[in-house]
Amino acid sequence: MSKRNRHETILKIVREERVGSHEQLREFLRGRGIEVTQATLSRDVRELRLVKVQGADGQPYYTLPDEWENAPPLEQLLPTLFVSARGAGNLLVVKTMTGGAQAVALGIDWEEWPEVLGSVAGDDTILLVLRSEEVMDEVIRRIEAIVDAGRRPRSRGP
Secondary structure: HHHHHHHHHHHHHHOOOOOOOOHHHHHHHHHHHOOOOOOHHHHHHHHHEEEEEEEEOOEEEEEEOHHHHOOOHHHHEEEEEEEEEEEEOOOOEEEEEEOOOOHHHHHHHHHHHOEEEEEEEEEOEEEEEEEEEHHHHHHHHHHHHHHHHHOOOOOOOO
């Protein structure tokens, strides 16, 4: 089964069932004939931006908030919205096109980069607080690599 089909199945399960754990989600998938490793399922949960919330009964379950369901991934946002990234100490300022900062900051937050402690976004500016100034160049390179990959012309088939 393709990753895309697996993701679609996971989203369908989460919308239809009360799923409280990875193991329970694996069981629902297994019931549909889909076997996945714990590592793959953890990656799928992160890529799908599933979050665990507490229900009225106090039991946690996975959901996909409506406002995030239609948010494009960072790989789509950065190439069109990125303007620049400059840092000082452990603070990195990322400039975006007007109105793009909050979407890009949300995308960065979802990536859960270990070097980033948190973000604050305005209209066209994001302040990233990094774990140390030693990781500054690495974070800037990662951002620029995503931008470059998205701006490269795609080859067209015959």
